[in-house]
Amino acid sequence: LNSYWVGEDGRSKWFEIILVNKVILSQQHNFQSQKARITQQNLVNLASQKRRANRGLTASGRRVRNLVKGPQRKNPNKRKQKKANPNKRKIRP
Structure with a gap:
């Protein structure tokens, strides 16, 4: 359903991934409101x-x-802008 960055080293990057089990999702209907249940089912099925x-x-x-x-x-972030546009840096003689 979603993913996000967790960490990295010189060789690998790690991401946390959120997965949805449709069977468990259908069994959880007693613990959620009707609107939340419909929203989650639509996200999975669309x-x-x-x-x-x-x-x-x-x-x-x-x-x-x-x-x-x-x-x-x-x-x-200003640092990211500088890295993205290295030609705009001032060159000192």
Whole structure:
């Protein structure tokens, strides 16, 4: 259903992945409200929700593509901007 970055070293990167078991989801209906149950079932069953991670629609994928809401969109990290635009750096003689 979703994934996010956990950590990395020089060789590997680790991501936490949230998976949904449809059988357990149908058994949990006693513990959730009707609206929450319908929302979760729609996320699992809709064709538009298939392969979300491959299409960059998870939270971490949207962050990488700079589609986030909130302070990071209005005030992005200055260091990342410098790395993305190395030609704009001043060259000292």
